[in-house]
Amino acid sequence: MNIILVGPPGAGKGTQARHLVETRNMIQLSTGDMLREARDSGSEMGQVVADVMARGDLVTDEIVIGLIRERLEGDKKGGFIFDGFPRTLAQAVALGELLESVGEKLDAVIELRVRDEALVARITGRSTCGNCGEVYHDVTAPQPADGKCAICGASDFKRRADDNETSLMNRLMEYYKKTSPLLGYYFAHGLLKRVDGLADIKVVQASIAAALDN
Numbered sequence: 001m002n003i004i005l006v007g008p009p010g011a012g013k014g015t016q017a018r019h020l021v022e023t024r025n026m027i028q029l030s031t032g033d034m035l036r037e038a039r040d041s042g043s044e045m046g047q048v049v050a051d052v053m054a055r056g057d058l059v060t061d062e063i064v065i066g067l068i069r070e071r072l073e074g075d076k077k078g079g080f081i082f083d084g085f086p087r088t089l090a091q092a093v094a095l096g097e098l099l100e101s102v103g104e105k106l107d108a109v110i111e112l113r114v115r116d117e118a119l120v121a122r123i124t125g126r127s128t129c130g131n132c133g134e135v136y137h138d139v140t141a142p143q144p145a146d147g148k149c150a151i152c153g154a155s156d157f158k159r160r161a162d163d164n165e166t167s168l169m170n171r172l173m174e175y176y177k178k179t180s181p182l183l184g185y186y187f188a189h190g191l192l193k194r195v196d197g198l199a200d201i202k203v204v205q206a207s208i209a210a211a212l213d214n
């Protein structure tokens with residue numbers, strides 16, 4: 001099963017993708033994570049995208065489509081979770097073509113619906129484990145009291161450079177201008193399923209499971 005998780009910044013795409021990886025042996029393809037890796041490695045492409053990401057603008061379609069293309073070959077396990085991709089109509093069309101070229105198709109698009117007001121608190125309270133990427137939140141999913149990641153035991157936690165209110169407002173603007181039209185596109189393809197992303201993390205997990213299993 002190949003699925004897309006779509007929603008504004010902070011909707012919970014990464015949190016839910018990690019759960020699907022654990023429970024359904026799926027492969028998470030997060031273009032945000034891939035771009036941050038490129039940026040941190042100091043590669044030529046990483047240097048190009050660093051400022052764009054810090055501002056909260058979208059990276060070019062050409063770059064992100066290239067990143068996804070590289071990952072679709074090889075073992076597909078329980079299927080792909082596209083997290084943060086596609087974000088434009090051009091990316092959506094390219095994804096359809098790429099999947100077809102490897103004999104796959106898209107099975108569902110899960111929209112995580114969250115009120116804009118809730119996103120600021122989610123984004124400004126987020127941290128992740130620098131080793132395994134587990135996602136925490138200062139209030140709703142706090143780091144363990146012993147200062148060690150509950151999953152891998154590392155004690156190196158990170159906050160993202162674009163997790164501030166100014167970048168968030170730009171990321172939100174990009175979402176509404178360029179990504180939200182994809183909801184209509186996938187509805188028309190009969191693939192869109194909507195989930196209440198404001199509910200407790202475990203309730204959201206259950207809603208996604210129900211949407212996928214129906």
Ligand code: AP5
Pocket residue numbers: 007008009010011012013014015016031032033035052053054056057058059060061064083084085086087091122123125126127135136137138140141171197198199200201204
């Ligand atoms: P990306 O990394 O994809 O960021 P994003 O879309 O802004 O989404 P986030 O990762 O911020 O949020 P999320 O929905 O994953 O939420 P999370 O689960 O962490 O992209 C970053 C940048 O890269 C872009 O701005 C762009 O520049 C570039 N880029 C990436 N892909 C691109 C593309 N395809 N095209 C062009 N450019 C691209 O949760 C957030 C917080 O909330 C966490 O602390 C979590 O613990 C908490 N939380 C989650 N669920 C719940 C819940 N149900 N209840 C309470 N708290 C919750």
